[in-house]
Amino acid sequence: MLCPEVWDFKAPQHCFTIEQGQIQPSNSPSIIKTHYFNHSVSVVLPETIDVPEEIQSSLVDDKDYYRIHDLYTHELVNKEFIEAFVKKGELSLLAVDRKIDCHDTLAIIPAGHLILSLTRSTYQTLGLEGKPTYFDRKFPSRYVVTLDLKKECFTPGKKNYERVRNCLQENLKIPFDVVVAWDPPEEKLCPSSVAAWFNNRGYEVSLCRQNFIHRSRYSVDVPVVDDSCDHEMVFEWLGVFSIDGNLTSSKDTDSSGYEFPSPLVRANQVQYLECTGFFTRRMISKIYSAIKEYIKLNKDSPWCSMDVQGFSDSPISWGFKEHNFYTDGDNSYTFILRPDGKFITRKSLSSNNKPRIFQ
Template sequence: MLSPEVWKFSPPPCNIVCKSGVFEEERDTCEGLIKKHYFNHVVSVVLPNTVIVPSPIIEALNEDSAYYRAVGVDVSELVSKEFLDAFVKQGQLSVLSDKTHIDVDDCVCITPCGHLVLCLQRETYLELGLEGKPSFFSHNKPSKYIVKIDLKASNFIPGKKNYDRVVWCLQENVKLKFDLLIAWESPDKICPSSVASYLYSRGYQVAVCQPRFTRQLDYSVLVPELGNDCSPMELVEWLGSFSLNVDMKLGSLSDYLTTYQIPVGAKMCGQIASLQWTGYFTTRKLVELFESLRKYATQKEDFPWISLYVQGFADSPVSWGLKEHNFFLDGDNEYTIFMQAKNFITCSVLSSNKQPK
């Protein structure tokens, strides 16, 4: 076989939901989208016609955005009464197993809404003895099982059968240990590092981590306009090409290298500022960034739009809310918000909901 046309294979199915609206009429739409996406890894902001980026935008994720990595933590520690009372039931706690692969490893997370989610291999699940259900994406003979425990439930306290059963299984049946990424949005007047201090006092190695931040300026770039001539998917495609540093100047695109076409009606932009953070970000910090971008959008009129792109972890047990994360074809879970002074467009991407045949 010579020169197989591999590029004509259809891409894996995914769900893309686009929505447009007016901020005054649907104020909570964008914040609601942000708050449903619990585990955030990469954040990118694009600001056309901007040279000097306002400090509140940069500081939103550069200041007070430390998170922690704890080594070899026993999951039973996460359901102890002391841990639940101090961190799960106070503020918002986000915990995610690090360097685990959802298709072949056991994984764990604690969501900001207080759910412990265990994504387990069949052998681990049978040995553990807790009630769960086969993965939605498993075949006829399940290889993965999901166990969900509401840590904030009124009956999940010492002395209740449910709580005692969970603790006994985690302590006696299987010793589940993970390296964990931890971020805690603490109540007022309590230091967020208290969670790291607690685990350190329990004998675990804990390291503080800071997000990695990069910024750059680009000049003389064709930028599409929000409107009838450019669909939301064309905007997302342009944003992806720009983020990958595709040369989009007039006459520079070659059919040999790419078939991408700049959307009709694109206008030349003198300069574009782009910011990117990589780390482990809570929904509360992203809401702060969004509010800073909204304020900037209302103060500046000579730009086509502002974009906020957020990408989740490919191997998190859940993607949106408590929705189970697909692991067969891809790990897509991301969203993009385009905003102007009054209008917005959101595009959220999820892995396919289809069960494998």
């Protein structure tokens, strides 16, 4: 057994990037486009008496998703499934109830890649080529296998396709519970078609809906957000407010020792909305667009914010960046939009950091 003094495990570092800029009238920001697995969205609206219907509907309308029980991975390379849902529209699929640091897990991103994050023992029996985990390449305990389901050559009868299907069917017999949402390419197509496909294959399918919370708070001291403010303290305030909606003190610190940002301004009424479940990037884009339109038309509002939290156990966080819960688990971002047309974002990269071990 190693002596405890030999190894020094450093606490994980929090890593955030902050960006400022001008709100663009069209197109979703890249921060939304590259974050695929969104678990919760919260919105803060200072100086707002009634929540605009456009914002509330963007959070709750047409946000159903589905849970497929005991799904076998080889179904995801079925050619009919790929042609109908992977190559058309945008499919987002994620294994749930799996721990990224110790279990096998998988995901499909809208670009059409099937990502398998596997323990060493599972990978060694699978028979497909992958790469060692980014977090431990010297003595890897995990491997990542990425399959491009949209490649033209990935089709039945081709050698590579048949090998992949055979390896998944014969060597990866672990059933996964997954959540799935499909954004069809045309409005006339129903998003529930993907659930019907799995149901017709004999799988148990459950309809899931987002959990919605709405709080109104009165006489709240909110931070002044301008070019010279302490952005870190403003984002910290948002995090505290989301937990403690009764945060109203304008003193430097409250009884818990929390230090308030300065300066503050009194807001007569603040609305807080939160939805938790499974959101695709298209869903998030619609929420962002509704908030952007609101702040543009409401000059009396000092600012508004949107915070998005990712799944702590997804195989990836941003784009193809591998995700690790041990270092932090946080893969989130926050927008603050101002009526002068400017924005501030904070993006968490904590889960992409390697753990630091010193001898």
